[in-house]
Amino acid sequence: MLVEFHPLSNMFNSQWQLKHDYPQQGALLELPGVGDYVGTAQGGLSPAGFEHGMAAFVNPEPCYLYRWGLAEVVSALLGAGFQLEALHEYLYVNGEQPFAAMRPLPGRRYTAPAAVPAVPLMYALSARRL
Numbered sequence: 001m002l003v004e005f006h007p008l009s010n011m012f013n014s015q016w017q018l019k020h021d022y023p024q025q026g027a028l029l030e031l032p033g034v035g036d037y038v039g040t041a042q043g044g045l046s047p048a049g050f051e052h053g054m055a056a057f058v059n060p061e062p063c064y065l066y067r068w069g070l071a072e073v074v075s076a077l078l079g080a081g082f083q084l085e086a087l088h089e090y091l092y093v094n095g096e097q098p099f100a101a102m103r104p105l106p107g108r109r110y111t112a113p114a115a116v117p118a119v120p121l122m123y124a125l126s127a128r129r130l
Contacts, residue, residue, distance in 0.1 A: 011023075016116050085128055086126040
């Protein structure tokens with residue numbers, strides 16, 4: 001099972017404002033260094049336990065995302081001889097709050113604020129090599 005953020009989640013900035021086009025053709029998106037999102041989630045991404053580590057971590061290395069649309073990912077798998085078994089989209093993310101004012105859900109999940117239209121924030125797919 002492969003779980004990824006949905007392409008739509010890469011279109012918004014942290015304040016839910018559209019900032020980037022829908023991802024296509026592996027478009028490169030360069031961002032400042034990845035922060036300590038596991039530490040910021042304070043246990044949401046580490047269900048076996050959490051301990052505070054280094055405070056105010058700043059990663060000096062940039063982050064490079066190669067952005068592919070959902071259809072491109074599925075088509076690549078099919079083209080490589082995989083059979084798609086399941087594809088699901090979710091209106092929540094697990095364990096962390098990558099956007100402002102997210103509403104908590106049971107099971108360490110978060111969804112969009114009430115004032116923001118619901119969009120898929122994550123997908124899961126399962127494929128088997130033929």
